[in-house]
Amino acid sequence: MTIEIRLLGKVETLVDGSPVSLGGPTRQAVLAALAMRAPEVVQPDELISLVWGDAAPSSAAGNMQTYLSGLRRALEPNRPRDQPPGLLVRTGGGYQLRLPPGTVDIQEFSRLADEGYQAAADGRLDDAAISLHTALSKWRGEPLAGVQGPFAQAQRNSCIEHRLNVLESWARVLLELGRPAEVVATLREPAAANPMRERLAACFIRALHECGQDHEALTHYELVERELRERFGMAPSADLSSLLAEITGGQKTAPAGDLAPKHLPPDVRSFTGRQAELARMHEFARAPAGSPRLMVLHGAGGSGKTALAVRFGNEVAGLFPDGRFYVDLRGFAPGGEPLSTGAAAGALLRAIGARADRIPAHDGARVAYLRTLLAGQRALIVLDNAQDAEQVRPLLPGTDGCLTIVTSRRRLRGLAVSEGALRLPVDMLAESEAVALLAGIIGHPRVAAEPAAAADLARLCGLMPLPLRIVAERAAMRSRRDLAELVTELTEAHRRLDVLSVGEDSTSLRAVFSWSYAALAPEHARVFRLLGGFPGPDVSAPMAAAMAGCAAPDAESAIRALQEAHLLEVRAAGYYRLHDLIRAYALERFELDEPEEAKKSAQRRLVGWYLHGAQAADTLLSPQPRAPGPPMEPLPEAVTPPEFTYQRMATEWCEAELPNMLAVIELAASAGFRRHAWLIPNFLIGFFIRRCHFPEWIHTMTIAIEQCRALGDPNAEVRCRYNRLIAYNQVSQFDRTLAEAFELLASDEINTEPGVRPYVRNAIGNALLGTDHPAEAAEQLEKALTGEHREVAKRLPGLLACLGEAYTALGRLSEARERHEQALAIREEQGDLSGQSSSLRGIGRLESRAGDNRPAVNHFIEARRLARIVGARREEALSLRALGETYLLLPGRRAEAIEALSAALDLFDHLGDAAAEDVRAQLGGLS
Numbered sequence: 014m015t016i017e018i019r020l021l022g023k024v025e026t027l028v029d030g031s032p033v034s035l036g037g038p039t040r041q042a043v044l045a046a047l048a049m050r051a052p053e054v055v056q057p058d059e060l061i062s063l064v065w066g067d068a069a070p071s072s073a074a075g076n077m078q079t080y081l082s083g084l085r086r087a088l089e090p091n092r093p094r095d096q097p098p099g100l101l102v103r104t105g106g107g108y109q110l111r112l113p114p115g116t117v118d119i120q121e122f123s124r125l126a127d128e129g130y131q132a133a134a135d136g137r138l139d140d141a142a143i144s145l146h147t148a149l150s151k152w153r154g155e156p157l158a159g160v161q162g163p164f165a166q167a168q169r170n171s172c173i174e175h176r177l178n179v180l181e182s183w184a185r186v187l188l189e190l191g192r193p194a195e196v197v198a199t200l201r202e203p204a205a206a207n208p209m210r211e212r213l214a215a216c217f218i219r220a221l222h223e224c225g226q227d228h229e230a231l232t233h234y235e236l237v238e239r240e241l242r243e244r245f246g247m248a249p250s251a252d253l254s255s256l257l258a259e260i261t262g263g264q265k266t267a268p269a270g271d272l273a274p275k276h277l278p279p280d281v282r283s284f285t286g287r288q289a290e291l292a293r294m295h296e297f298a299r300a301p302a303g304s305p306r307l308m309v310l311h312g313a314g315g316s317g318k319t320a321l322a323v324r325f326g327n328e329v330a331g332l333f334p335d336g337r338f339y340v341d342l343r344g345f346a347p348g349g350e351p352l353s354t355g356a357a358a359g360a361l362l363r364a365i366g367a368r369a370d371r372i373p374a375h376d377g378a379r380v381a382y383l384r385t386l387l388a389g390q391r392a393l394i395v396l397d398n399a400q401d402a403e404q405v406r407p408l409l410p411g412t413d414g415c416l417t418i419v420t421s422r423r424r425l426r427g428l429a430v431s432e433g434a435l436r437l438p439v440d441m442l443a444e445s446e447a448v449a450l451l452a453g454i455i456g457h458p459r460v461a462a463e464p465a466a467a468a469d470l471a472r473l474c475g476l477m478p479l480p481l482r483i484v485a486e487r488a489a490m491r492s493r494r495d496l497a498e499l500v501t502e503l504t505e506a507h508r509r510l511d512v513l514s515v516g517e518d519s520t521s522l523r524a525v526f527s528w529s530y531a532a533l534a535p536e537h538a539r540v541f542r543l544l545g546g547f548p549g550p551d552v553s554a555p556m557a558a559a560m561a562g563c564a565a566p567d568a569e570s571a572i573r574a575l576q577e578a579h580l581l582e583v584r585a586a587g588y589y590r591l592h593d594l595i596r597a598y599a600l601e602r603f604e605l606d607e608p609e610e611a612k613k614s615a616q617r618r619l620v621g622w623y624l625h626g627a628q629a630a631d632t633l634l635s636p637q638p639r640a641p642g643p644p645m646e647p648l649p650e651a652v653t654p655p656e657f658t659y660q661r662m663a664t665e666w667c668e669a670e671l672p673n674m675l676a677v678i679e680l681a682a683s684a685g686f687r688r689h690a691w692l693i694p695n696f697l698i699g700f701f702i703r704r705c706h707f708p709e710w711i712h713t714m715t716i717a718i719e720q721c722r723a724l725g726d727p728n729a730e731v732r733c734r735y736n737r738l739i740a741y742n743q744v745s746q747f748d749r750t751l752a753e754a755f756e757l758l759a760s761d762e763i764n765t766e767p768g769v770r771p772y773v774r775n776a777i778g779n780a781l782l783g784t785d786h787p788a789e790a791a792e793q794l795e796k797a798l799t800g801e802h803r804e805v806a807k808r809l810p811g812l813l814a815c816l817g818e819a820y821t822a823l824g825r826l827s828e829a830r831e832r833h834e835q836a837l838a839i840r841e842e843q844g845d846l847s848g849q850s851s852s853l854r855g856i857g858r859l860e861s862r863a864g865d866n867r868p869a870v871n872h873f874i875e876a877r878r879l880a881r882i883v884g885a886r887r888e889e890a891l892s893l894r895a896l897g898e899t900y901l902l903l904p905g906r907r908a909e910a911i912e913a914l915s916a917a918l919d920l921f922d923h924l925g926d927a928a929a930e931d932v933r934a935q936l937g938g939l940s
Contacts, residue, residue: 014028014029014089014091015027015028015029015030016028016088016100016112016113016116017116017118018044018048018112018116018117018118019118019153020045020048020049020117020118020119020156020157021118021119021122021151021152021153021154021156021172022152022153022154022155022156022158023153023154023158023159024041024044024045024157024158024159024160026044026087026088028088028089028090033087033088033090034087035084035087036080036083036084036087038159038160038161039064039076039080039161039162040080040083040084041157041159041160042063042064042157042160042161042162042165043060043064043077043080043081043084044084045157045160045165045168046060046063046064046165047060047084047101047108047109047110048110048112048116048117048119049117049119049120049168050110051109051110051111051112051116051117051120052109052110052111052112053109053905054104054106054107054108054109054904054905055107055108055109056106056107056867056903057074057077057106057107057108058867058868059107059867059870060077060107060108061073061074061077062867062868062871063162064077064162065162066162081101081108084101085100085101088100088101099111100112106904118151119151119156119168119172121148121151122148122151122152122175122176122179123148123175125144125145125147125148125151126144126145126148126175126178126179126182128140128144129141129142129143129144129145129148129179129182129183129186130182132144133145133182133185133186138186138189138190139190141182141186142183142186142187142190145179145182145183145186146183148179149176149179149180149183152176155169155173156168156169156172156173157169157172177203177207177210177213180199180200180203180213181210181212181213181216183199184196184199184200184213184216184217184220185216188216188219188220188223193219193220193221193223193224194220194224196216196217196220197217197220197221197224197226200213200216200217200220201217204216204217204233205233205236208233208236208237208240209237209240211237211253214233214234214237214253215253215256217233218230218233218234218253218256218260219256221233222256222259222260227260230260231257231260231261234253234256234257234260237253276336276337276338276339276364277323277326277327277337277338277339277395278319278323278339278582278583278584279323279582279583280320280323280324280327281317281320281323281324281478281482284320284324285442285446285447285449285450285453285478286442286443286446286447286449286450287317287321287324287439287446290310290321290437290439291321291324291325291328293435293437294308294325294435294437295325295328295329297435298325298329298332298416299332306410306413306415306416306417307409307416307417307418307419307428307432307433307434307435308416308417308418308419308434308435308436308437309418309419309420309421309424309425309428309429309434309435309436309437310322310418310419310420310421310437310439311420311421311422311423311424311425311436311437311438311439312422312438312439312440313422313441313477314345314422314479314593314594315475315477315478315479315480315592315594316439316440316441316477316478316479317439317442317477317478317479318397318420318421318439319395319397319398319420320478321439322395322397322418322420323395325418326393326395326418329393332391332393332416333391333392333393333415333416334391335390335391335392335414336364336365336390336392336393337392337393337394337395338361338364338365338392338393338394338395339364339394339395339397340352340357340360340361340364340394340395340396340397341397341398341550341590342357342396342397342398342399342400342404342405343398343550343593344398344399344400344401344404344421344422345398345400345422345593351400351404352404353376354376354379354380354404354407354408355375355376355379355380355708356672357396357404357408358376358379358380358382358383358407358408359372359379361383361394361408362379362382362383362386365383365386365387365392367382367386372704372705372923373705373922373923373924373925374705374706374707374708374744374923374924374925375708375924375925376407377925378922378923378924378925380407380408381922382923383408383410384410384411387410387411387415388410388411389414390410390414390415391414391415392410392414392415392416393415393416393417393418394408394410394415394416394417394418395417395418395420396408396417396418396419396420397420398420398421398422398593399419399420399421399423399425400421400423401421401423401425401427402425402426402427402428402431405419405425405428406428406431406432409432419434420439424436441475441476441477442471442476442477442478442481443476444468444471444472444476447471447472447474447476447481448460448464448467448468448471450471450478450481450482450485451467451470451471451481451484451485451488452467453485454482454485454486454488454489455485455488455489455492456489459488459492459496460496463495463496463497466495466496466497466499466500467496469500470484470488470496470499470500470503473500473503473504479579479592479594480526482579483526483529483578483579483580484499484503484528484529486529486577486578486579487499487528487529487532487578490532490577502528503528523598526580526594526595526598527598529578529579529580530580530598530602532578533574533575533578534574536563536567536571537570537571537574537575539561539607540557540560540561540568540571540572540575541571541575541580541599541602542599542602542603542606542607543557543560543561543603543607543615544557544560544575544581544591544596544599545591545596545598545599545600545601545602545603546560546599546600546603546604546607546612546615546616547560547619548673548676548677548679548680549672549673549674549675549676549677550590550672550673550676551584551585551588551589551590551672551673552581552588552589552590552591553587553588553589554568554569554572554587555568555622555653555655556619556622556673557571557572558651558652558653559618559619559621559622559648559652560615560618560619560622561615561618562614562615562618562649562651562652563651563652564651565653572589575589576589580595580599581595588669613684616680616684616686617686618648618649618652619677619680620677620680620681620684620686620689620690620693621646621648621689622648622652622654622655623670623673623674623677623689623693624645624646624689624692624693624696625645625648625654625655626654626655626666626670627667627674627692627693627696627697628645628692628696629654629655629656629657629663630655630657630663630664630666630667630696630697630699630700631696631697631698631699631700633657633659633660633663633699634660634663634664634667634699634700634703635698635699663700664700664703664704667697667700667704668700668704671706671709674693674697675709675712675713677693678690678693678694678713678716679716681693681720682716682719682720687720687721687723687724688720688724690716690717690720691716691717691718691720691721691724691729691733692717693713694710694713694714694716694717694733694736695714695717695732695733695736697710697713698710698736698739701740702743702847702885703883703884703885704884705743705886705887705924707740707743707744707924708744710737710740710743711737711740711741711744714733714736714737714740715737717729717733717736718730718733718734718737721733727761727762727765727766728765728766730762731757731762731763731765731766731769732766732769734753734757735757735769735772735773735776737753738750738753738754738757738773738776739776741753741776741780742776742779742780742783743887744924744925744926745783745926745927745928747780747781747783747784748780748784750776750777750779750780751777751780751781751784754773754774754776754777754780755777757773758770758773758774768802768805770797770800770801770802771797771798771800771802771803771805771806771809771812772809772812774793774794774796774797774806774812775794775797775809775811775812775815777790777793778790778791778793778794778812778815778816778819779811779815781793781819782815782818782819782822787818787819787822787823788819788823790815790816790818790819791816791819791820791823794812794815794816794819795816797809797812798812798816808839810835810836810837810839810840810843810845810848810852811836811848811851813832813833813835813836813839814832814833814836814837814848814851814852814855816832817829817830817831817832817833817836817855817859818855818858820832821855821858821859821862824862826859826862826863829855829859830856830859833852833855833856833859834856836848836851836852836855837849837852837853837856840852846879846880846882846883846885847879847880847883847885847888849876849879850876850877850879850880850885850888850889850892851876851888851891853872853873853875853876853879853892854872854873854876854888854891854892854895856872857869857870857871857872857873857876857895857899858895860872861895861898861899861902866899866902866903867903869895869899870896870899870900870903873892873893873895873896873899874896876888876892876895877889877892877893877896880892886920886923886924887920887924887926889920890917890920890921890924890926890928891917891928893913893914893916893917893920894913894914894917894921894928894932896913897909897910897911897912897913897914897917897935898910898914898935900913901939907939910939911936911939914932914935914936914939915936917932918932918933918936
């Protein structure tokens, strides 16, 4: 007898090739649950839970027996009554479908898909195409069509997602094989139905492009862009934007104002010379496997090291199909600190495309994750503006496939010794090359007409590309002036600055900068010097408008003028950066040319703009309503504060602006805007939790506490100290939490904000639970619930849930259940999904403690799902750990236990959480 169970569509069973009647939807749901878990044994209570969920009728056990009897008859219609069933059997206290391999279409679909993935990874594209196509052919419609129940719905969603993943892989393989027409025919319907699946959209658009159907390709791109903006307020990915530019020949790009992964900066116009250096770099890049894969370009500031690296990166794009990535290490940025290893690794991870909620919090974990993602890849990485070898060394990929280019004003000999790096000096240009660069911008006829003056201009610029380009742009704008007149002006500028030039910035550079600055319109010159006073790495037009106190169009006009004068360079869509040397000059002008009162006003507008932005983000991202804070200082009428419609818009703005906001918080503290300096970090807590920026949370909250003390505001200080306690608990610094929390409880300051006592005891309770002291935790939490501020405590879901955990550990199970359910109700009322995840996990642990392991499993699975929705990685890790530990208590679930614990370990490692060691030990005991 042969049997075939089909779940990818309407539920069907064929016995010896003929369909058999399965009965109604509930009986089909029972078969689906058993078939998808086959050959696993499914316990009766679990089977009931899978089919009915929480809506199981009181007669569920009896009904289940009836359904199972009917299924036995359907599956084995010719079995004699006196013989035991052979397919659906009772064993190990539960039920098992004993089916030959290949019987269930969903399982066969997964097997074929895995074969296809492996074949593609091995480069066997023809085999991959066959396996993936065969897998897709198993589909007949919506999986488990018509079948009700939580298990069926969850599996339906999972299967649909799996099919889309396979479709994307199949499409990429066929595009590699040069078969775009098949891709177009197959993806037309799913691409239209899933416009926000960007990888699917990219495959469909590329296939249309390769089939010559560019009009339809552009139409579909516009559909994707519209859906992403309307639903999430976000732009298409960098890959889709690049594809748009390819299709339109560069005439269209993604709209400005949206952030994209930071790949290489734009190539420099009129790049000239460096042919010997480029030839040596090409030779080095094509060295055989096992050769050193690191280059160091060293030279003075403004000598064109970055431009050379970018030009080379564009020339060798074909050698690095997995991407070309860039990060500015800010080794010589004026008035700022070099980028830390952790921050640099985070920037590279974001450029590579790592999900923000998967980027580890700790430096070492970030570096490890970066190397993991780059393993086996062929990528080019540019580490620009390095301070020293130690800043670079942790960021180097551990794979031969990647090539790293480092630029620095220092020679970095240590990298040549330890890493075998090729060191190339990037000196001044030859005079002929410098003149050629001028000619490329101002035109060959003008240079040919005044060759001596052109050579003088080149020499006055020190034969260095940066000042040469600035002078050339100035000359191009003054096309009716003789070059000799420009030489005279620049010579005079040199003389004016001779007595002012100190340090490594040459007179040539400063003279060129001053000359270009003097040529700006007054309103544009003002924006330029204000940007010199901006403390963050990247600037935007809205931020510039805030600093200048002007309308957005005026700021955008200034940004364009500074770009045209080569005083500002594009960094990403909507973001710009000043070269370090230009930034130093702009800062000098800010200090010397801007009146003290004007400087203070610009800084006030700047920190106010970020404060309004942080508050707007907090409104969407905070899981619980905030206590009323001090009134916000209004911005000038012309300045538009950041506004967000969706949570994702707020999160992405905070992520993009985080380096700037950290700098602005420090500026606010040092410049005397103390109120801003403590409010901005408090408004960022929801974002910090969501994206796991715990070190930044602790750092900024420490600044906030200092500012509150300087203000003499004990209420604000107490609030900030409590918020820092939450951050300490998030990174398992429980001893630190306990020391500071008890100190706070004993201080006079807490009496100024007495309602915060329950919050502090909640932090203490969590820390005591984290150090395995449940009795002491319960004591602290009970004090909160019976103390003077008990009405506040009764509405704190975190405190109630923590007490539920303590009671569970102490065996007070009925009390624990009551507290967890109270917490869950409040969190559902608040719409706090992360909190609901925590409460469900607490209830699950309670059930497991009582021996009800199967309902506990369902609660842990749901807890993980909710945590993933909001990106609460620690909640997800805790839920996975609880799930894995509970699977170990169930027969036949060891493999799932190891899988769940391994996933938990991965997350704990990424978070730098101390719990990782405990989970690692658990897994070690299972091997």
